[in-house]
Amino acid sequence: MPDNPLDIKQQKAVLSISDLSKFYIMGEVRVDALKHVSLEFYEGELAVLLGASGSGKSTLINIIGGLDVPSSGKLFFHGREITAATEAELTSYRRRSIGFVFQFYNLISSLSALENVQLVTEIAENPMSAKEALMLVGLGSRLNHFPAQLSGGEQQRVAIARAIAKRPELLLCDEPTGALDFQTGKLVLDVIEKVNRELGTTTLVITHNASIAGMADRVVRLRSGEVSEDRRNLTRMSPSELVW
Amino acid sequence: MKPLQIKLLRELMRLKGQMLAVAAVVACGISVFVSMSSVKYSLEASRERYYNRFRFADVFVQVKRAPEFYRETVSRIPGVASVSTRIYADVTLDVPGLDEPATGRLVSIPEYRTPVLNDIFLKKGRYIEPGKPEEVIASKPFLEANHLVPGDRIAAVINGRKKELLIVGMGLSPEYIYEVQPGSFFPDKRRFGVFWMSRRALESALNMSGAFNDLSLTLAHGASEKDVIMQLDNLFKRYGSLGAYGRSEHLSDRFIVDEIKQVGIQITFLPVVFLAVAVFLLNIVLRRIVATQRDQIAVLKAMGYSNEDVGLHYLGFAMIPTAVGALAGTLLGAWLGRGLMDIYSEFYNFAELVYYFRFEDVALSVLLSFAAALFGALGAVRKAVLLPPAEAMRPDSPVIYKPGFFDRDVLRNKIPVPVRIIVRNLERRPWKAALSVLMISLSVAILIAGRYTYDSLDRMVQVEFNEKHREDVTVIFNDPMPPSVVFNVASLDGVLEHEYYREEPVRMSFGHRVRRQTIKGIQSAEGLQRLVDKSNRRHSLPPDGIVLTSTLADILGVRPGDRLQIDFLQGKQLHRELLVSGTIDEILGLSAYMNLDALNRLAGDGGALNAAYLRIDESKSGKLYSSFKKMPGVAGIMMLKAMKESFDELIAQSMTTSTLILTSFACILAFAVVYNGARISLSERARELSSLRVLGMTRAEISFILLGEQALLTIFAIPVGFLIGIVLSALLARALSSELYRLPLVFSSFNFLFAFVVIVLVSIVSALLVRRRLTNLDLVEVLKTRE
Incomplete structure (x- = not known):
């Protein structure tokens, strides 16, 4: 629950998480990655999920993105229970609604920037053109470069273009600046912020870097699989103002 | 083109060495299948057509001399459809340009051309004219071997009298598809020929008017060959019949049927080996691709690609090289098949030996190769499909190493680290190592089995022409002679x-x-x-x-x-x-x-x-031969040297061809297995090897670790391959054996040496190719990227 109810605008919950738990069995040890997490995310919101490594934030984002299933608890997307979805429904959920950005970009090295984005526009329902998506992230001039010919920041921007080209309702970014230097990282965050602002895409950014929290509408902190803090920023800073 | 298809093609291009190796193995298997299937069908169809068109008989009987009215009697036997009677005789010929006498088989034909059983296919020239007893149609192989053409003359000693024969036509008959002198196994085209001449002329030359000494018949549909033969035997026993027999005992037909059977064996045996290796290669290559692309699989799934999309994408890695291989194999197979038919037409005298390239064979081969691709890819594709997307984002868990046999205290200190790495790698995945050994040994085995027939034929020549027979010539008499007459031969000078x-x-x-x-x-x-x-x-x-x-x-x-x-x-x-x-x-x-x-x-x-x-005495051979030509009662002579030459020429030539093909295919197989093994090993261990380089190991040392493993596998594979090769050869010898001949199981040390050298060379070449990549390892880049 938000700790400052006054700040809540009249918003619709895009995502509701209720009492979500996830554990893994590693050999003979049981690892609880998430413990009874309940959260809601709202339309157009830019939320930052903060947490040290092992806090369960990647597990949470994987479950939200339909990549993983919880051990218990429920997840609703626009009121539809994702946790009860079949494999095919999960695929279609990811295909229509979710955009992923990963820490290591995960571009297909054998495909050019444009083709990497086309991977998505190919199967999405109402995508923007791949070129348009790349222009949006400022890579209009590097369409035919292969990942190996692009810098880390550029690769991550291709990944963002790939994620947003389908016009997802939810953009999930897993440590998007984790592999980048400060300046490049800020450039990438700029793009994420721009997408959120211009397209109104609900955006969740996972990071262990507390300084990034300044650009968010809302900050959720995870510790040992539990939500330890959930607050709203009164003002959102522009990524260029961030310092770390 | 869709991005996933672009990805597939680009990555296939990047792995072209490995993929070409897979395609080459598939191509070998398919080409053998396509060529052998089409050859088998072509032989069967050509035989069937030839027999039907020229009315090849079903049952044959030879007698000393039987009255012509028996023709009627035989035609009334239930189950007999049509009957022909003939007169035949074996005579000596004086062939221009040939010192020694040749043997001619004279076979009667009607003076006026009418359809008869075992009819002649007139290839050149014309049919004999009535009232011209000297006219004959001669068999094509004999004419060609002796450079004779219609219009030439040839002398024959018929019933003790020398007669000039005028060749008017060149013919072939379904009875002599395999044309050999009676009592011989190998064709000697120069010294044996068939001559068809007027029945009337033969009747008068052999005092056979109103009689015949050869009868053949066709059976009505559903008639029992056995019953008809029994009746014929009863009928002709008193006329000196040696027993009637069916097509299955007809020498010419038996050779062709045997040949067809042997081709059939090759259809099953070789493609199975090649496709099995293709399955293995696809399996290891695809598993490696899927393992290196775990994160890409995850991304595709995260983007919303379904399991089927992902599965089909990775199946493409198996299907495309297989399709390329199948296409190349089909083309190569058609070419080889045509070439084989050319060799067959040297052996077998068909009216027309048509090469039929059938759609069914291609369809079946494509089906087979795709089944192999599917089978080989199944494990890896399944892995890609089942990989949970979140799981795929994490690196593969490190492989588990346990102390093995060589880690016992006594051994540990004596074995240098690089060797221990090699040994542990093999110990860790013993099944994979065993399979690799098996696949390399299969190529060794094919090399052994391919050259085995060579050794076997060598032994055949040694036994038949050097040990068993030591005579120079065999003089064959028309009829059994009393010992007194025969001694005349012995007294001849020379x-x-x-x-x-x-x-x-x-x-x-x-x-x-x-x-x-x-x-x-x-x-x-x-x-x-x-x-x-x-x-x-x-x-x-x-x-x-x-x-x-x-x-x-x-x-x-x-x-x-x-x-x-x-x-x-x-x-x-x-x-x-x-x-x-x-x-x-x-x-x-x-x-x-x-x-x-x-x-x-x-x-x-x-x-x-x-x-x-x-x-x-070689120096007196000329005089001897001319006295044989004049000697009454001599049907002909067989020369051991000539038979050996014709054996060498015909059989050894076709064997050399097939050995060459098999050897090249085995090399391809060996290369594909060894090269792919090393490439996959390199891909799995590039990071580890770079780390070792960073830690100060030299290129030679890391090459030793990587290639040492392959070398060890190859060393193990060689003796195993020898054993499998021997077993394979024994199976082949057994399968190819018939009443006509049995291949002796014999291996020269050269065979093993040859296989050894080939496999070592192939290993060295693939090692050099992989080493070049090892030299180009980008140390920093490899260490930078995460596992």
């Missing part, structure tokens, strides 16, 4: 050694098993002809009893010590009982040997001789 034999056609029976067979009575087993088995061991001939070829003994179900029932088919036609005193595992044909005196006693006559083996 004869150094002489030996005689008698051939008595009999019916042998043991229990319910019956067989028509000729007993050969020889003077001794130590003279010009010796008894030598396929292992090149000499056997002695007991003074009494009979020695049978092992295969014949098996057919009759007898063992040494058993007593055979013998019915002589000629002369007094006595019934006798005879002790089987031994068996001999010979290479060619089915034989029954007896001491000549014992056979003479058994036959109950004063003795008769069919032929003489002679060793002659």
Whole structure:
């Protein structure tokens, strides 16, 4: 629950998480990655999920993105229970609604920037053109470069273009600046912020870097699989103002 | 093109070495399948067409002389559709340009052309004209081998009289698709030919008017061949019949049927080996691709690609090289098939040997190769499909190493680290190592089996032409001669050694098993002809009893010590009982040997001789040959040297071709397996090897670790391959053996050496190719990227 109810605008919950738990069995040890997490995310919101490594934030984002299933608890997307979805429904959920950005970009090295984005526009329902998506992230001039010919920041921007080209309702970014230097990282965050602002895409950014929290509408902190803090920023800073 | 398809094609291009190797193995398998299937079908279809078109008979019988009205009698036997009678005789020929006499088989044809059984296909020239007894149509192989054409003349000694024959046509007949001199196994085109001449001319030349000595018939649909043969035997026993027989005992047909059977064996055996290796290669290559692309699989799934999309994408990695291989294999197969048919047309004289390339064979081969691709890819594709997307984002868990056999204290300190790395790698995945060894050894085995036939034929030549037969010429008589006449041959100037034999056609029976067979009575087993088995061991001939070829003994179900029932088919036609005193595992044909005196006693006559083996003085051969040409009663001579030459020329040539093909295919196989193994090893261990380089190991040291593993696998594979090769050869020898010949199981040390050298060379080449990549390892880049 938000700790400052006054700040809540009249918003619709895009995502509701209720009492979500996830554990893994590693050999003979049981690892609880998430413990009874309940959260809601709202339309157009830019939320930052903060947490040290092992806090369960990647597990949470994987479950939200339909990549993983919880051990218990429920997840609703626009009121539809994702946790009860079949494999095919999960695929279609990811295909229509979710955009992923990963820490290591995960571009297909054998495909050019444009083709990497086309991977998505190919199967999405109402995508923007791949070129348009790349222009949006400022890579209009590097369409035919292969990942190996692009810098880390550029690769991550291709990944963002790939994620947003389908016009997802939810953009999930897993440590998007984790592999980048400060300046490049800020450039990438700029793009994420721009997408959120211009397209109104609900955006969740996972990071262990507390300084990034300044650009968010809302900050959720995870510790040992539990939500330890959930607050709203009164003002959102522009990524260029961030310092770390 | 869709991005996933672009990805597939680009990545296939990047892995082109490995993919080409897979495609090449598939191509080998498919080309063998396509070529052999089409050759088999073409031979079957050509044979069938030829037989139908020229009315090849179903049942044959030869007699001494039977009145022509029996033709009517035979046609009334139930089940007989049509009957032809003929007169035939074997005569000596004086061929221009040939010192020694050749043998001609004269076969009668109607003076006016009418459709008859075993009809002639007139290839060139014309049919004989009525009232011109000297006109003949000669067989194509003989004419071509002697550079004769219609219009040429040739002299023949018919019934003791020399006659000039005018060749008016060049022909072929379904009866002589495989044209060999009676009593011989290998065609000698120069010294044996078939001549079709007017029945009337032959009647008068051989005093056979109103009579025939050869009858053939076709059966009505559904008629019992066995019943008809029985009736014919009853009918013609008193006319000197040696027993009627069906197509299955017709020498020419048996050779073709055997050939077709052998081609059939190759269809199953080789493609199976190649496709099995392709399955293995696809399996390891695809598993590696999926393992290196775990994160990409995750991203695709995260983006919303379904499991089917992902599965199909990775299946593409198997299907495309397979399709390329299948296409190349089909084209290569069609080309090889056509080439093989050309070789066959040297052996077999078909009216038209048409090469049929069938859609069914291609469809089946494509189906087979795709099934193989699917089978090979299944494991890896399944892994890609089942990989949970979140799981795929995490690196593969490190492989588990446990202390193995070589980690015992005693050994540990004595084995240097690089060797320990190699050994542990092999220990960790023993099944993969074993499979790799098996696949490399399969290529060794194919090399061994491919060259085995070579060694086998070498042994065949050694046994048949050097050990068993030591005569220079065999003089064959028209009719059994009394010993007194035969001795005239021995007294000719230039004869150094002489030996005689008698051939008595009999019916042998043991229990319910019956067989028509000729007993050969020889003077001794130590003279010009010796008894030598396929292992090149000499056997002695007991003074009494009979020695049978092992295969014949098996057919009759007898063992040494058993007593055979013998019915002589000629002369007094006595019934006798005879002790089987031994068996001999010979290479060619089915034989029954007896001491000549014992056979003479058994036959109950004063003795008769069919032929003489002679060793002659080479310098006097010309004079000798011309006296043979004039000698009455001589049907012809066979020259050992000529037979050996024709054997070398025909059979060795086709064997060389097939050995060459097999050897190249085995090299491709070996290369594909070794190269792919090393490439995958490199891909799996690039990071580890770079780390070792960073830690200060030299290129040579890391090459040793990587290539040492491959070398070790190859070293293990060589002896295993030798063993599998021997077993494969034994199976091949057994499968290819027939009543006509048995391939001896013999391996020269050269065979093993050759396989060894080939496999070592192939390993070195693929090692060099992989080493080049090892040299180019980007140390920093490899360490930077995460696992």
